[in-house]
Amino acid sequence: MTIAKTGEAGLLKSGRIFRRQIFIPIAALLALVLFNLITDPSFFEINYSLNSAGDPVLSGYLITILDNASELAILAIGMTLVTAASGGQDISVGAAIAISGSVILRVLCGDNPRPDEMQASILTAFLVSCVVSMLFGAFNGTLVAYFNIQPMIATLILYTAGRSIAAWINNNRLPIISDPSFGYFGSFLPGIPIPTPIFIAVICMIIIALVLKFTTLGLYTQAVGINPHSAKLNGINPAFIKFITYVIMGLCVAVAGFIKVTRFSTINYSVVALDIEMDAILAVALGGNALSGGKFSMASSILGAYVIQFLTTTLFKFNVSSSALPAYKAVVVIILVVLSAPAVREKLGKFWKSIQHARTGKEAA
Amino acid sequence: MQKDSVLEMRGIYKTFYSVKALQNVDFTLREGEIHALMGENGAGKSTLIKVLTGVYSKDAGQVFLKGHEGPISIKSPEEAQKAGISTVYQEITLCPNLTVAENMYIGRSKGILTNWHKMNASADKILESLGIPAKAEQQLGSCSIAVQQMVAIARAVDMECKVLILDEPTSSLDESEVAKLFRLMLDLKARGVGIIFVTHFLDQVYEVCDRITVLRDGQLVGEYAIENLPRVELVSKMLGKDLDDLSEIKSGDEEAKIGSEIVYEADELSSVAARYPFHFSIHKGEVNGFTGLLGSGRSECVRAIFGADKVTGGKVRIDGKDIHIKKPRDAMKHGIGYLPEDRKRDGIVGDLSVRDNIILALQVMEGFFGPISKAKAEKFADEYIKLLEIKTASTDTPIKSLSGGNQQKVILARWLLTNPQYLILDEPTRGIDIGTKIEIQKLVLKLAGEGKSVTFISSEIDEMLRTCSRLIVMRDGKEVGELSGSDLTQSKVMSTIAGGAR
Numbered sequence: 001m002t003i004a005k006t007g008e009a010g011l012l013k014s015g016r017i018f019r020r021q022i023f024i025p026i027a028a029l030l031a032l033v034l035f036n037l038i039t040d041p042s043f044f045e046i047n048y049s050l051n052s053a054g055d056p057v058l059s060g061y062l063i064t065i066l067d068n069a070s071e072l073a074i075l076a077i078g079m080t081l082v083t084a085a086s087g088g089q090d091i092s093v094g095a096a097i098a099i100s101g102s103v104i105l106r107v108l109c110g111d112n113p114r115p116d117e118m119q120a121s122i123l124t125a126f127l128v129s130c131v132v133s134m135l136f137g138a139f140n141g142t143l144v145a146y147f148n149i150q151p152m153i154a155t156l157i158l159y160t161a162g163r164s165i166a167a168w169i170n171n172n173r174l175p176i177i178s179d180p181s182f183g184y185f186g187s188f189l190p191g192i193p194i195p196t197p198i199f200i201a202v203i204c205m206i207i208i209a210l211v212l213k214f215t216t217l218g219l220y221t222q223a224v225g226i227n228p229h230s231a232k233l234n235g236i237n238p239a240f241i242k243f244i245t246y247v248i249m250g251l252c253v254a255v256a257g258f259i260k261v262t263r264f265s266t267i268n269y270s271v272v273a274l275d276i277e278m279d280a281i282l283a284v285a286l287g288g289n290a291l292s293g294g295k296f297s298m299a300s301s302i303l304g305a306y307v308i309q310f311l312t313t314t315l316f317k318f319n320v321s322s323s324a325l326p327a328y329k330a331v332v333v334i335i336l337v338v339l340s341a342p343a344v345r346e347k348l349g350k351f352w353k354s355i356q357h358a359r360t361g362k363e364a365a
Numbered sequence: 366m367q368k369d370s371v372l373e374m375r376g377i378y379k380t381f382y383s384v385k386a387l388q389n390v391d392f393t394l395r396e397g398e399i400h401a402l403m404g405e406n407g408a409g410k411s412t413l414i415k416v417l418t419g420v421y422s423k424d425a426g427q428v429f430l431k432g433h434e435g436p437i438s439i440k441s442p443e444e445a446q447k448a449g450i451s452t453v454y455q456e457i458t459l460c461p462n463l464t465v466a467e468n469m470y471i472g473r474s475k476g477i478l479t480n481w482h483k484m485n486a487s488a489d490k491i492l493e494s495l496g497i498p499a500k501a502e503q504q505l506g507s508c509s510i511a512v513q514q515m516v517a518i519a520r521a522v523d524m525e526c527k528v529l530i531l532d533e534p535t536s537s538l539d540e541s542e543v544a545k546l547f548r549l550m551l552d553l554k555a556r557g558v559g560i561i562f563v564t565h566f567l568d569q570v571y572e573v574c575d576r577i578t579v580l581r582d583g584q585l586v587g588e589y590a591i592e593n594l595p596r597v598e599l600v601s602k603m604l605g606k607d608l609d610d611l612s613e614i615k616s617g618d619e620e621a622k623i624g625s626e627i628v629y630e631a632d633e634l635s636s637v638a639a640r641y642p643f644h645f646s647i648h649k650g651e652v653n654g655f656t657g658l659l660g661s662g663r664s665e666c667v668r669a670i671f672g673a674d675k676v677t678g679g680k681v682r683i684d685g686k687d688i689h690i691k692k693p694r695d696a697m698k699h700g701i702g703y704l705p706e707d708r709k710r711d712g713i714v715g716d717l718s719v720r721d722n723i724i725l726a727l728q729v730m731e732g733f734f735g736p737i738s739k740a741k742a743e744k745f746a747d748e749y750i751k752l753l754e755i756k757t758a759s760t761d762t763p764i765k766s767l768s769g770g771n772q773q774k775v776i777l778a779r780w781l782l783t784n785p786q787y788l789i790l791d792e793p794t795r796g797i798d799i800g801t802k803i804e805i806q807k808l809v810l811k812l813a814g815e816g817k818s819v820t821f822i823s824s825e826i827d828e829m830l831r832t833c834s835r836l837i838v839m840r841d842g843k844e845v846g847e848l849s850g851s852d853l854t855q856s857k858v859m860s861t862i863a864g865g866a867r
Contacts, residue, residue, distance in 0.1 A: 235694035
């Protein structure tokens with residue numbers, strides 16, 4: 001215990017903490033928390049009240065953040081792996097979410113866009129959407145891994161075509177599911193006061209944590225991202241590893257798409273999950289991961305996703321209109337990205353060290 | 366600052382990841398001298414140069430340069446260049462698709478307009494005055510590597526450098542090219558340029574240098590005039606110990622230990638890179654080698670054995686059983702390990718820790734669903750760091766921050782950990798210091814003594830002669846001879862490589 005304590009103290013004293021990857025998202029989160037504490041402590045209030053369905057639920061900004069960040073956190077998982085292995089990003093995830101959502105609705109509705117009852121079980125619809133999304137992921141992965149096309153260019157195809165494909169799947173109609181049980185997944189399960197998407201995100205995190213612990217996916221993706229030649233000579237198949245990360249990305253898209261459609265019980269092909277790929281990439285970058293691939297920290301990426309949502313919600317609270325939101329966000333992002341640059345972190349570490357030195361010098365005197 | 370010196374570095378300190386790369390190092394360069402900077406890998410040569418050229422910032426110390434009052438601080442390579450310190454690196458850093466003149470003047474034009482005619486004319490003048498066989502309008506890529514290197518030097522010279530740093534400029538040159546480079550260096554020396562020459566080749570040091578500064582483990586061992594430091598002493602100063610007698614490595618009776626059973630045998634094996642089918646076999650406990658000039662196809666052969674390139678034909682037997690090796694994983698499953706020729710490109714996984722680099726191959730063999738626990742990986746890493754005396758701050762240190770020789774040891778550890786029955790080592794001693802070279806050679810013989818088979822490739826024939834009991838000689842992609850027993854002499858190998866007729 002004492003060893004751990006001195007270890008942490010040493011970490012702070014030597015300034016090494018600034019070089020830890022997870023430092024940036026944590027610092028950003030703390031800054032946002034501090035800002036809200038100063039401006040309006042009520043930001044952190046959590047209420048326990050009845051919702052329109054008469055069920056007791058938790059509400060408040062913190063709950064909103066955790067709830068709304070779910071899709072982003074799930075996408076950040078896939079984006080981190082894709083980035084690590086292929087050294088590029090999948091920019092088609094927003095469009096792919098439109099497809100996966102559209103598939104779910106199509107399976108549930110059949111030919112009638114406003115069915116009185118669902119034509120299939122929700123589980124079936126979800127599984128079909130998983131398969132479809134993974135196939136689209138496999139399409140991206142094939143282009144990147146086997147045809148050596150730059151990830152951004154390869155995924156640009158689906159980015160461009162995805163929303164049209166989504167509309168086409170439902171013959172350009174807007175299906176609406178009236179069965180309330182469908183909406184449970186996007187809001188609250190009866191009797192449980194915590195929004196369901198939070199549970200789904202947590203389950204995804206647990207799964208990826210287990211996968212990283214009990215398989216060599218982490219080591220392989222990093223090795224392939226850093227040096228594919230060397231990885232190959234050590235018996236790894238770099239193309240297949242790249243390919244598989246895009247398939248995993250597809251699975252993440254399916255889960256995120258499922259949350260998105262269950263929130264509204266319908267879909268708007270042209271705006272659902274619009275620009276979410278940029279936020280997902282940003283989450284990876286905020287986590288201090290190199291966008292050129294290689295080493296990654298999954299926890300930092302996921303935390304990055306929550307920081308972005310925290311920021312968005314904070315800005316909304318200050319009545320920043322949704323059209324002006326990106327501009328404000330950009331300012332904060334610039335600061336965060338500059339801070340997370342290794343050169344700056346190194347300097348910060350040194351600066352901290354010199355302060356510590358000066359202080360211990362004074363104490364000694 | 367002394368009167369005749371152009372550069373003085375005093376009390377330089379630099380630390381990385383708690384590794385003391387430089388400790389209180391002094392360095393003095395005089396006007397018109399060629400000064401060799403010597404030391405083993407990891408001694409701090411590159412770090413000292415990078416501090417001087419502003420790539421790294423120093424932790425402490427002072428740098429004085431002629432023509433500047435007081436200590437100067439150089440924060441970037443551009444500043445170094447402006448101050449008159451130019452560097453030519455081992456790898457050419459020019460643009461092969463531009464012309465010679467463009468390469469010489471790139472990034473130096475004052476306005477936005479370029480007078481091409483004038484630029485070409487003045488480039489030709491410099492090239493001529495330095496005796497460089499290149500034309501200003503020629504595309505750089507069409508020149509030989511040596512000429513490209515000289516163009517890089519010409520560029521540096523034209524920028525009125527006072528200090529020219531040549532970092533391993535000769536490692537990719539043949540003998541006549543080296544001679545040309547030396548003429549150029551002597552010419553510059555006569556003009557009063559101070560040259561810092563970093564190299565691994567002792568012969569070259571004694572051919573052109575005036576003075577030697579030796580570093581060891583980040584500390585200054587001393588500065589010597591060349592005539593006061595015989596080779597043997599230089600080597601012992603670099604190693605910090607008396608050199609083992611190299612000829613004693615081979616015990617002489619290892620041939621008796623070679624078992625009769627053939628571990629690996631290939632018939633008519635060929636790959637996309639090794640176009641001519643070849644026959645190859647190795648016995649239990651044998652050390653054999655492929656030799657030949659660079660590009661003679663020796664690496665291509667061993668890559669075909671390991672399945673590193675796409676195999677196009679042939680039969681392979683391991684322990685007498687027919688098997689198929691299509692990819693590295695297949696070879697690994699059958700107990701073959703391969704240390705590749707190009708350590709940076711094919712060997713290390715730069716950003717990963719020493720620990721992850723060591724366990725990588727074993728991990729792949731254990732399979733996707735059998736990750737090695739961190740504690741176990743730590744144990745393996747510690748074991749091999751100790752066994753091979755790898756110098757690293759910790760098992761968590763990224764491998765790219767280790768010196769070349771230590772990186773090579775990590776790759777070696779990676780394969781030893783998989784406990785292969787047949788190990789292929791392609792140029793394991795390239796670009797590493799003498800001490801480590803000897804250690805690796807000893808290790809090869811020790812492995813053979815344990816009943817493992819090793820195929821060893823090296824550009825240095827005497828190294829092969831010391832370790833191998835059988836040599837396969839390659840020329841132009843084909844096997845042209847096999848030598849063993851009393852035929853294993855330098856002259857016999859040379860004449861076989863060259864082709865007996867000449």
